[in-house]
Amino acid sequence: MEDNLLLLSNSQTHNMGVLEHAHEALIDFLAGQRAIYFxxxxxxxxxxxxxxxxxxxxxxxxDVTVTGLHTVDRPVAALRDAEVLFVGGGNTFRLLKTLHQLDVLNIVRERVTRGELRYMGSSAGTNMACPSLRTTNDMPIVQPASFTSFGLIPFQINPHYQDPPAGSTHMGETREQRLLEFLDENDVPVVGLREGSWLRKRGASLKLEGLTAARIFRRDTEPQEYQPGSDLSWLLTLPTTFDQSRS
Incomplete structure (x- = not known):
């Protein structure tokens, strides 16, 4: 069995309902499934x-049943039998701190990797699929035990990626500048995933899908634009240098 991931930049797009923009992707992702843990x-x-x-x-x-993982007494046991896990958005630091406290990282990582558990994330939940939360946009309102997350993919994602507005007088760092700072310290590709777009992974295949282009950052390389439909499977094979001891 191969792993099956749907990684959304966002769960709601302007003038559309929650997950409405990804309706067709969800039909494909959920094929044959009737129960989700959220x-x-x-x-x-x-x-x-x-x-x-x-x-x-x-x-x-x-036509699927959604159960809040917070309502079960033993989350690890529930995830041993689960078929689909959806990790929603919000504050990434708060999310990762709780996932560490519940001790669910290993069971999710193992079962997704073996193709036994389908994983869906949006925003912060998409950050959790990466090796680390270091490319999140969020304020560290709490402190997790470490920055290590599920590590379901070997590269990083920056959800809600934004280009600087034309004519802006803002003097702070742009999103691009912050991601280039990350690359100063970590030789790990970063996918800037704009609103309305997502990554679909099936085993060794990775595709950019959705409504908008993505911007990919690599060390010593000019950032590059990729249009929806692009095959990004090469991201799964690149060697990376990521010192997790610094998480």
Whole structure:
């Protein structure tokens, strides 16, 4: 069996409902599946129930049951039998801290890698598929035990990637400048995933899909634009230098 990943930049696109922009991708990703566990941990604990209810409503057209992982007594045991895990967006630091506390990283990594568990992420949940959260956009409102995440792919993603507005007078760093700083310290490709786009991984195949182009950053290389439909499988084979001891 091969691993099966759907990594969305965002769960909601302007003037569209939650997950509406990725409807066809979800039909393909969920083929044959009838039950999903949803991890709402990027939100505040007080919002877990309402966040899960929003996702349950979004999945109604797909005839699947969505269960909040926060409602089960033993998350690790639940994930040993789960068929699909969806990790939602919010604050990446808060999300990763909770995933570490629940001790679910290894079971998810192992089962996804063996092709036993399908993984879907949006925003912070997409960051979690990377080796580290170091290319998140979020403020570190809490401190995880480390920056090490699921590591389902060998490269990094920057969800919600934004180009600087034309004529902007803002003097702070652009998103591109921040990602180039990351590359100063880590020889790991970064996919700048713009709103409305996603990555679809099936085994050794990786494709850019969705509504917008992506911008890929590599050390000592000019950033390059890739259009929806591009085959990005080469990202899965590149050697990387990532010192996880510094997480």
């Amino acid at each position: 991890a709402p941990y990027a939100a505040a604990a007080s919002a877990y129930d309402s966040y899960t209810a929003t996702i349950q409503e979004a999945f109604k057209p797909f």
